[in-house]
Amino acid sequence: MKAILSPYFDAPGPAKFLRRGRFVEHPDVAQRGNQIRVGLEMAGCEIVFASSQPELRKLIIAVHDTAYVEYLESAWSNWSKMPDASTEIFPNISPNRHIAQFNENPVALAGWYIADCAAPIGEYTWRNALLSVSAVIQGASCLRAGEFAIYALCRPSGHHACQDRAMGMCFLNNAAIAAQELHQQFAKVAILDIDMHHGNGTQQIFYQHSDFLTISIHGNPANFYPFYTGFENECGSDEGEECNLNIPLPPGTNEASYIQALEKAIDVISSFKAEALVVATGFDTFKSDPLGCFSLESTSYNEIGRKIKSLSLPTLFVQEGGYFVEALSENVRQLVAGFESV
Numbered sequence: 001m002k003a004i005l006s007p008y009f010d011a012p013g014p015a016k017f018l019r020r021g022r023f024v025e026h027p028d029v030a031q032r033g034n035q036i037r038v039g040l041e042m043a044g045c046e047i048v049f050a051s052s053q054p055e056l057r058k059l060i061i062a063v064h065d066t067a068y069v070e071y072l073e074s075a076w077s078n079w080s081k082m083p084d085a086s087t088e089i090f091p092n093i094s095p096n097r098h099i100a101q102f103n104e105n106p107v108a109l110a111g112w113y114i115a116d117c118a119a120p121i122g123e124y125t126w127r128n129a130l131l132s133v134s135a136v137i138q139g140a141s142c143l144r145a146g147e148f149a150i151y152a153l154c155r156p157s158g159h160h161a162c163q164d165r166a167m168g169m170c171f172l173n174n175a176a177i178a179a180q181e182l183h184q185q186f187a188k189v190a191i192l193d194i195d196m197h198h199g200n201g202t203q204q205i206f207y208q209h210s211d212f213l214t215i216s217i218h219g220n221p222a223n224f225y226p227f228y229t230g231f232e233n234e235c236g237s238d239e240g241e242e243c244n245l246n247i248p249l250p251p252g253t254n255e256a257s258y259i260q261a262l263e264k265a266i267d268v269i270s271s272f273k274a275e276a277l278v279v280a281t282g283f284d285t286f287k288s289d290p291l292g293c294f295s296l297e298s299t300s301y302n303e304i305g306r307k308i309k310s311l312s313l314p315t316l317f318v319q320e321g322g323y324f325v326e327a328l329s330e331n332v333r334q335l336v337a338g339f340e341s342v
Protein backbone atom coordinates (compact mmCIF):
# COMPACT_ATOMS: atom_id res chain seq x y z
CA MET A 1 0.00 0.00 0.00
CA LYS A 2 1.19 3.49 -0.77
CA ALA A 3 1.42 5.95 2.14
CA ILE A 4 0.96 9.64 1.37
CA LEU A 5 2.40 11.91 4.03
CA SER A 6 1.78 15.55 4.65
CA PRO A 7 5.24 17.21 4.48
CA TYR A 8 4.39 18.53 7.95
CA PHE A 9 3.54 15.11 9.40
CA ASP A 10 6.20 15.66 12.10
CA ALA A 11 5.77 19.42 12.64
CA PRO A 12 5.71 20.60 16.25
CA GLY A 13 2.19 20.25 17.68
CA PRO A 14 0.37 22.86 19.76
CA ALA A 15 1.91 23.62 23.17
CA LYS A 16 -1.02 23.14 25.57
CA PHE A 17 -4.59 22.01 25.81
CA LEU A 18 -7.19 22.04 28.53
CA ARG A 19 -7.94 18.70 30.13
CA ARG A 20 -10.33 18.39 33.06
CA GLY A 21 -9.82 22.07 33.81
CA ARG A 22 -6.02 21.97 33.70
CA PHE A 23 -3.69 23.21 30.97
CA VAL A 24 -1.44 20.25 30.16
CA GLU A 25 1.07 19.42 27.43
CA HIS A 26 -0.75 18.90 24.12
CA PRO A 27 -0.74 15.19 23.20
CA ASP A 28 -0.31 15.74 19.46
CA VAL A 29 3.49 15.81 19.75
CA ALA A 30 5.83 15.66 16.75
CA GLN A 31 7.19 12.24 17.79
CA ARG A 32 3.85 10.61 17.18
CA GLY A 33 3.99 11.63 13.53
CA ASN A 34 7.41 10.03 13.30
CA GLN A 35 6.27 6.86 15.00
CA ILE A 36 3.39 6.48 12.57
CA ARG A 37 5.78 6.96 9.65
CA VAL A 38 8.08 4.28 11.08
CA GLY A 39 5.10 1.91 11.38
CA LEU A 40 4.17 2.52 7.74
CA GLU A 41 7.77 1.84 6.68
CA MET A 42 7.88 -1.33 8.80
CA ALA A 43 4.74 -2.49 6.98
CA GLY A 44 6.53 -2.00 3.65
CA CYS A 45 4.51 1.00 2.48
CA GLU A 46 5.91 3.11 -0.33
CA ILE A 47 6.29 6.59 1.20
CA VAL A 48 5.21 9.56 -0.93
CA PHE A 49 5.03 13.20 0.20
CA ALA A 50 1.94 15.21 -0.62
CA SER A 51 2.21 18.40 -2.60
CA SER A 52 -0.35 21.18 -2.65
CA GLN A 53 -3.26 20.02 -4.80
CA PRO A 54 -5.02 22.14 -7.44
CA GLU A 55 -8.40 23.59 -6.49
CA LEU A 56 -7.86 22.69 -2.86
CA ARG A 57 -9.93 25.60 -1.61
CA LYS A 58 -12.90 24.56 -3.76
CA LEU A 59 -12.73 21.04 -2.32
CA ILE A 60 -12.57 22.35 1.25
CA ILE A 61 -15.51 24.69 0.71
CA ALA A 62 -17.57 21.78 -0.61
CA VAL A 63 -17.56 20.56 3.01
CA HIS A 64 -16.90 23.61 5.23
CA ASP A 65 -18.55 27.05 5.38
CA THR A 66 -16.64 29.69 3.42
CA ALA A 67 -16.61 32.17 6.32
CA TYR A 68 -15.13 29.51 8.62
CA VAL A 69 -12.40 28.70 6.12
CA GLU A 70 -11.60 32.41 5.77
CA TYR A 71 -11.39 32.62 9.55
CA LEU A 72 -8.89 29.75 9.76
CA GLU A 73 -6.83 31.32 7.00
CA SER A 74 -6.48 34.70 8.71
CA ALA A 75 -7.01 33.86 12.40
CA TRP A 76 -3.44 33.83 13.60
CA SER A 77 -2.29 36.93 11.74
CA ASN A 78 -5.25 38.97 13.06
CA TRP A 79 -4.87 37.58 16.57
CA SER A 80 -1.15 38.22 16.75
CA LYS A 81 -1.68 41.93 15.97
CA MET A 82 -3.55 42.43 19.26
CA PRO A 83 -1.45 43.89 22.06
CA ASP A 84 -0.19 41.28 24.51
CA ALA A 85 -1.69 38.41 22.46
CA SER A 86 -0.81 34.82 23.27
CA THR A 87 1.10 32.72 20.71
CA GLU A 88 -1.83 30.31 20.38
CA ILE A 89 -5.50 31.20 20.09
CA PHE A 90 -7.86 29.75 22.69
CA PRO A 91 -11.55 30.69 22.87
CA ASN A 92 -12.35 32.81 25.92
CA ILE A 93 -16.07 32.58 25.49
CA SER A 94 -18.76 30.26 24.08
CA PRO A 95 -21.50 32.41 22.58
CA ASN A 96 -25.10 31.29 22.42
CA ARG A 97 -25.36 31.46 18.65
CA HIS A 98 -29.15 31.72 18.72
CA ILE A 99 -29.06 35.21 20.16
CA ALA A 100 -25.45 36.38 19.73
CA GLN A 101 -24.46 38.95 17.11
CA PHE A 102 -21.52 38.09 14.90
CA ASN A 103 -18.49 40.18 15.86
CA GLU A 104 -15.19 40.40 14.00
CA ASN A 105 -13.05 41.13 17.04
CA PRO A 106 -10.36 38.37 17.13
CA VAL A 107 -11.41 37.27 20.64
CA ALA A 108 -15.07 37.10 19.57
CA LEU A 109 -14.18 35.15 16.41
CA ALA A 110 -12.21 32.60 18.44
CA GLY A 111 -15.29 31.89 20.56
CA TRP A 112 -17.46 31.70 17.45
CA TYR A 113 -15.33 29.27 15.48
CA ILE A 114 -13.41 27.21 18.08
CA ALA A 115 -15.65 24.92 20.09
CA ASP A 116 -13.25 23.86 22.84
CA CYS A 117 -9.81 24.33 24.37
CA ALA A 118 -8.27 21.29 22.62
CA ALA A 119 -7.82 23.01 19.24
CA PRO A 120 -5.51 25.99 19.75
CA ILE A 121 -4.57 27.86 16.57
CA GLY A 122 -0.92 28.86 16.15
CA GLU A 123 1.20 30.43 13.43
CA TYR A 124 1.40 27.23 11.35
CA THR A 125 -2.00 25.67 11.99
CA TRP A 126 -3.49 26.74 8.66
CA ARG A 127 -0.41 25.64 6.68
CA ASN A 128 -0.41 22.24 8.38
CA ALA A 129 -4.17 21.77 8.00
CA LEU A 130 -4.01 22.59 4.29
CA LEU A 131 -1.27 20.04 3.64
CA SER A 132 -3.23 17.43 5.62
CA VAL A 133 -6.07 17.95 3.17
CA SER A 134 -3.59 17.74 0.27
CA ALA A 135 -2.48 14.31 1.48
CA VAL A 136 -6.02 12.91 1.60
CA ILE A 137 -7.00 14.48 -1.73
CA GLN A 138 -3.92 12.95 -3.33
CA GLY A 139 -4.97 9.64 -1.76
CA ALA A 140 -8.52 9.99 -3.09
CA SER A 141 -7.14 10.76 -6.57
CA CYS A 142 -5.10 7.53 -6.45
CA LEU A 143 -8.25 5.54 -5.64
CA ARG A 144 -10.10 7.30 -8.45
CA ALA A 145 -7.25 6.30 -10.77
CA GLY A 146 -7.69 2.64 -9.82
CA GLU A 147 -5.38 2.04 -6.83
CA PHE A 148 -6.94 -0.20 -4.19
CA ALA A 149 -5.67 1.17 -0.88
CA ILE A 150 -3.86 4.28 0.36
CA TYR A 151 -2.81 5.40 3.84
CA ALA A 152 -2.84 9.20 4.27
CA LEU A 153 -0.73 10.37 7.21
CA CYS A 154 -2.13 13.80 7.93
CA ARG A 155 -1.50 16.00 10.98
CA PRO A 156 -3.56 17.73 12.26
CA SER A 157 -6.31 15.14 12.09
CA GLY A 158 -9.87 16.08 11.21
CA HIS A 159 -12.81 13.99 12.40
CA HIS A 160 -13.96 16.42 15.13
CA ALA A 161 -13.97 19.42 12.76
CA CYS A 162 -17.57 20.42 12.01
CA GLN A 163 -18.87 22.39 9.06
CA ASP A 164 -18.03 25.69 10.76
CA ARG A 165 -16.20 24.90 14.00
CA ALA A 166 -12.82 23.57 15.06
CA MET A 167 -12.54 21.29 18.06
CA GLY A 168 -10.58 18.38 19.50
CA MET A 169 -7.28 19.08 17.68
CA CYS A 170 -9.16 19.20 14.33
CA PHE A 171 -9.64 22.15 11.95
CA LEU A 172 -10.49 20.75 8.51
CA ASN A 173 -12.31 17.44 8.26
CA ASN A 174 -9.86 15.45 6.12
CA ALA A 175 -12.02 12.30 6.02
CA ALA A 176 -15.14 14.20 4.96
CA ILE A 177 -13.28 16.19 2.29
CA ALA A 178 -11.78 12.96 0.93
CA ALA A 179 -15.20 11.24 0.96
CA GLN A 180 -16.71 14.15 -0.95
CA GLU A 181 -13.92 13.90 -3.51
CA LEU A 182 -14.40 10.12 -3.86
CA HIS A 183 -18.10 10.74 -4.39
CA GLN A 184 -17.23 12.40 -7.73
CA GLN A 185 -16.62 8.87 -8.96
CA PHE A 186 -18.19 6.46 -6.48
CA ALA A 187 -21.96 6.80 -6.05
CA LYS A 188 -21.97 5.67 -2.43
CA VAL A 189 -19.15 6.25 0.04
CA ALA A 190 -18.89 4.83 3.57
CA ILE A 191 -16.81 6.40 6.32
CA LEU A 192 -15.86 4.03 9.11
CA ASP A 193 -14.39 5.83 12.12
CA ILE A 194 -12.28 3.56 14.34
CA ASP A 195 -10.76 6.32 16.46
CA MET A 196 -11.37 6.13 20.24
CA HIS A 197 -13.52 9.28 20.08
CA HIS A 198 -16.80 9.84 18.28
CA GLY A 199 -16.32 11.31 14.80
CA ASN A 200 -18.78 14.11 15.54
CA GLY A 201 -17.65 16.45 12.78
CA THR A 202 -17.97 13.84 10.06
CA GLN A 203 -21.38 12.86 11.40
CA GLN A 204 -22.57 16.48 11.35
CA ILE A 205 -21.31 17.13 7.81
CA PHE A 206 -23.12 14.15 6.26
CA TYR A 207 -26.08 13.84 8.65
CA GLN A 208 -28.69 14.66 6.02
CA HIS A 209 -27.07 12.86 3.08
CA SER A 210 -28.06 9.49 1.70
CA ASP A 211 -24.97 8.96 -0.50
CA PHE A 212 -22.68 8.85 2.52
CA LEU A 213 -22.83 6.32 5.32
CA THR A 214 -21.08 7.41 8.53
CA ILE A 215 -20.27 4.83 11.21
CA SER A 216 -18.29 5.49 14.37
CA ILE A 217 -17.15 2.97 17.00
CA HIS A 218 -16.01 4.85 20.10
CA GLY A 219 -15.99 5.34 23.86
CA ASN A 220 -19.46 5.95 25.29
CA PRO A 221 -19.92 9.75 25.25
CA ALA A 222 -21.97 9.60 28.46
CA ASN A 223 -18.57 9.81 30.19
CA PHE A 224 -16.14 10.51 27.37
CA TYR A 225 -15.16 13.22 24.88
CA PRO A 226 -16.95 14.69 22.89
CA PHE A 227 -19.78 14.15 25.45
CA TYR A 228 -22.66 15.71 23.46
CA THR A 229 -22.78 13.40 20.44
CA GLY A 230 -22.03 9.78 19.62
CA PHE A 231 -25.12 8.17 21.14
CA GLU A 232 -26.99 5.30 19.51
CA ASN A 233 -30.12 7.33 18.82
CA GLU A 234 -28.30 9.62 16.32
CA CYS A 235 -29.25 7.89 13.07
CA GLY A 236 -29.26 10.66 10.45
CA SER A 237 -32.12 12.89 9.34
CA ASP A 238 -34.07 13.89 6.23
CA GLU A 239 -32.57 12.07 3.23
CA GLY A 240 -29.81 10.79 5.51
CA GLU A 241 -32.20 8.89 7.80
CA GLU A 242 -30.54 5.56 8.76
CA CYS A 243 -27.24 6.64 7.15
CA ASN A 244 -25.48 7.26 10.46
CA LEU A 245 -24.60 4.55 12.96
CA ASN A 246 -22.95 5.12 16.33
CA ILE A 247 -21.59 2.19 18.31
CA PRO A 248 -20.59 3.47 21.75
CA LEU A 249 -18.63 0.98 23.85
CA PRO A 250 -17.80 0.98 27.57
CA PRO A 251 -14.40 1.70 29.15
CA GLY A 252 -12.15 -1.37 29.16
CA THR A 253 -13.57 -2.74 25.88
CA ASN A 254 -11.32 -5.60 24.77
CA GLU A 255 -10.56 -7.07 21.36
CA ALA A 256 -13.43 -9.59 21.37
CA SER A 257 -16.10 -6.95 22.06
CA TYR A 258 -14.48 -4.48 19.68
CA ILE A 259 -14.38 -6.98 16.82
CA GLN A 260 -18.05 -7.78 17.43
CA ALA A 261 -18.87 -4.08 17.01
CA LEU A 262 -16.67 -3.90 13.90
CA GLU A 263 -18.45 -6.90 12.36
CA LYS A 264 -21.77 -5.12 12.88
CA ALA A 265 -20.35 -2.01 11.17
CA ILE A 266 -19.06 -4.10 8.27
CA ASP A 267 -22.49 -5.71 7.76
CA VAL A 268 -24.10 -2.27 7.62
CA ILE A 269 -21.50 -1.02 5.09
CA SER A 270 -22.20 -4.11 2.92
CA SER A 271 -25.97 -3.53 3.06
CA PHE A 272 -25.45 0.14 2.15
CA LYS A 273 -23.70 -1.05 -1.05
CA ALA A 274 -20.80 1.35 -0.59
CA GLU A 275 -18.45 1.60 -3.55
CA ALA A 276 -15.54 3.18 -1.67
CA LEU A 277 -14.46 3.31 1.96
CA VAL A 278 -12.74 5.98 4.04
CA VAL A 279 -11.37 4.68 7.35
CA ALA A 280 -10.92 7.46 9.91
CA THR A 281 -8.02 5.68 11.55
CA GLY A 282 -7.17 6.18 15.22
CA PHE A 283 -4.95 4.12 17.48
CA ASP A 284 -6.08 5.73 20.74
CA THR A 285 -8.12 2.55 21.34
CA PHE A 286 -4.79 0.95 22.39
CA LYS A 287 -4.64 -0.23 26.02
CA SER A 288 -2.04 2.32 27.18
CA ASP A 289 -2.95 5.30 25.00
CA PRO A 290 -2.86 8.42 27.20
CA LEU A 291 -6.26 9.62 25.94
CA GLY A 292 -8.01 6.27 25.54
CA CYS A 293 -9.96 3.90 27.78
CA PHE A 294 -10.15 0.67 25.73
CA SER A 295 -7.94 -2.41 26.12
CA LEU A 296 -6.87 -3.28 22.58
CA GLU A 297 -3.51 -5.02 22.07
CA SER A 298 -1.10 -4.42 19.17
CA THR A 299 -2.28 -7.62 17.51
CA SER A 300 -5.90 -6.40 17.68
CA TYR A 301 -5.07 -3.97 14.85
CA ASN A 302 -4.08 -6.89 12.63
CA GLU A 303 -7.55 -8.36 13.08
CA ILE A 304 -9.15 -4.94 12.50
CA GLY A 305 -7.19 -4.60 9.24
CA ARG A 306 -8.29 -8.08 8.10
CA LYS A 307 -11.94 -7.36 8.86
CA ILE A 308 -11.85 -4.07 6.96
CA LYS A 309 -10.25 -5.80 3.97
CA SER A 310 -13.13 -8.31 3.90
CA LEU A 311 -15.28 -5.53 2.42
CA SER A 312 -13.10 -5.60 -0.74
CA LEU A 313 -13.64 -1.88 -1.29
CA PRO A 314 -11.21 0.76 -2.54
CA THR A 315 -10.00 2.03 0.83
CA LEU A 316 -8.46 5.28 2.01
CA PHE A 317 -7.04 5.24 5.55
CA VAL A 318 -7.06 8.78 6.95
CA GLN A 319 -5.02 9.49 10.07
CA GLU A 320 -6.94 10.57 13.15
CA GLY A 321 -5.75 10.02 16.74
CA GLY A 322 -3.39 7.65 18.49
CA TYR A 323 -0.93 9.28 20.83
CA PHE A 324 2.61 8.88 21.97
CA VAL A 325 3.20 5.35 23.23
CA GLU A 326 6.12 3.06 22.45
CA ALA A 327 3.84 0.62 20.60
CA LEU A 328 2.35 3.16 18.17
CA SER A 329 4.64 2.13 15.25
CA GLU A 330 3.84 -1.53 15.82
CA ASN A 331 0.09 -0.81 15.98
CA VAL A 332 0.25 0.97 12.62
CA ARG A 333 2.30 -1.89 11.16
CA GLN A 334 -0.21 -4.46 12.40
CA LEU A 335 -3.19 -2.63 10.87
CA VAL A 336 -1.55 -2.37 7.44
CA ALA A 337 -0.18 -5.94 7.63
CA GLY A 338 -3.62 -7.30 8.59
CA PHE A 339 -5.27 -5.45 5.71
CA GLU A 340 -2.69 -6.71 3.24
CA SER A 341 -2.65 -10.31 4.50
CA VAL A 342 -5.99 -11.34 3.05
Ligand SMILES: [Zn+2]
Nearest residue numbers: 195196197321
Ligand atom coordinates in the same frame (compact mmCIF):
# COMPACT_ATOMS: atom_id res chain seq x y z
ZN1 LIG B 1 -9.29 10.11 19.23
